[in-house]
Amino acid sequence: MPDSKINQATIMLVEDEPTSIALLAEILHDHFELVVARCLEEAMAQFSPQVDIVVLDLNLPDGSGIEFVQWLQDEQAIEQPPVVVVSAQANNDSVVSAFEHGAMDYVVKPIHPVILLSKLKTMLDLKYKTELLKSQAIIDGLTGIANRAHFEQQFEQEFRRACRMSHPLGLALIDLDNFKTINDSGGHLKGDRCLKALADCLKECFCRAGDSIYRIGGDEFAVLLAGARLEQTVRAASRFYRMLGQRAGAAPGEPAFTVSIGCASLVPQVDQPRDALFKMADEALYEAKEVGGRNCVRPEL
Numbered sequence: 597m598p599d600s601k602i603n604q605a606t607i608m609l610v611e612d613e614p615t616s617i618a619l620l621a622e623i624l625h626d627h628f629e630l631v632v633a634r635c636l637e638e639a640m641a642q643f644s645p646q647v648d649i650v651v652l653d654l655n656l657p658d659g660s661g662i663e664f665v666q667w668l669q670d671e672q673a674i675e676q677p678p679v680v681v682v683s684a685q686a687n688n689d690s691v692v693s694a695f696e697h698g699a700m701d702y703v704v705k706p707i708h709p710v711i712l713l714s715k716l717k718t719m720l721d722l723k724y725k726t727e728l729l730k731s732q733a734i735i736d737g738l739t740g741i742a743n744r745a746h747f748e749q750q751f752e753q754e755f756r757r758a759c760r761m762s763h764p765l766g767l768a769l770i771d772l773d774n775f776k777t778i779n780d781s782g783g784h785l786k787g788d789r790c791l792k793a794l795a796d797c798l799k800e801c802f803c804r805a806g807d808s809i810y811r812i813g814g815d816e817f818a819v820l821l822a823g824a825r826l827e828q829t830v831r832a833a834s835r836f837y838r839m840l841g842q843r844a845g846a847a848p849g850e851p852a853f854t855v856s857i858g859c860a861s862l863v864p865q866v867d868q869p870r871d872a873l874f875k876m877a878d879e880a881l882y883e884a885k886e887v888g889g890r891n892c893v894r895p896e897l
């Protein structure tokens with residue numbers, strides 16, 4: 597991994613003791629972007645997905661650093677950054693507990709600057725390589741949007757988040773109409789162009805922070821809309837449907853096609869089967885295909 601990427605990394609230092617902050621800042625600030633939090637509350641407030649690694653003291657004024665590791669696991673789930681504990685406590689219980697709770701490394705004070713820096717750089721290198729592999733595993737090669745495996749991961753994460761917050765979660769399932777005929781009459785390349793055009797339109801239409809788009813099957817796409825009630829989900833899907841209608845086939849060489857869309861939304865309950873929302877959207881899609889005569893959005897508002 598190039599040094600330039602590693603040198604642009606952001607390290608969050610969670611430490612309350614002024615001498616330790618000064619020492620660690622001196623070691624780290626020449627090499628990384630540094631964010632300093634002096635207690636658990638500050639760490640939770642300042643944390644963002646830009647943080648690449650957390651360097652964490654265990655004894656904080658408002659609790660144990662372990663609580664922050666647990667919070668990261670609950671809140672950030674899959675995207676949790678590596679945590680390096682830096683502590684004066686070298687007893688077995690502290691070390692074992694830190695690793696059991698998800699810390700990646702444990703450095704005992706007094707700190708050896710070269711060892712700490714080398715550990716952080718190695719960890720960043722591993723993190724970036726893992727991210728690259730992960731992104732290759734979750735992206736659909738043809739359209740460049742997330743694939744079904746990623747949809748399943750994200751669905752679970754959004755479902756749990758919506759449960760905790762008692763927020764609605766919207767889902768729109770989008771299926772190309774008569775795609776088999778398009779393939780059979782125009783060939784697979786034409787079919788592929790339709791899929792890419794559909795994905796490009798999805799990217800443009802669903803760019804709000806809580807929206808995410810996926811290709812979940814051959815000619816089937818899904819949009820997750822965090823926080824959207826049914827009405828908002830149907831409205832967003834209808835906006836996309838109109839946008840696609842204006843685009844598909846409009847430019848020379850652009851294949852013409854239509855889609856059917858099934859929408860659903862619910863406020864998830866902890867004990868609810870995970871596929872409840874998917875089933876509802878799938879039933880609405882079935883209705884759009886079979887009852888609505890394709891080329892429509894269901895349910896109607």
Ligand SMILES: Nc1nc2c(ncn2[C@@H]2O[C@H](COP(=O)(O)OP(=O)(O)OP(=O)(O)O)[C@@H](O)[C@H]2O)c(=O)[nH]1
Pocket residue numbers: 738771772773774775776777779783784785786787788791813814815885890
């Ligand atoms: N070109 C292309 N075709 C694909 C791809 N993946 C799946 N398909 C084709 O997509 C077609 C899906 O056909 P069906 O499931 O019958 O759907 P449909 O013809 O759209 O019928 P309705 O959904 O009822 O409108 C099949 O012919 C698959 O071979 C792909 O990556 N590229």
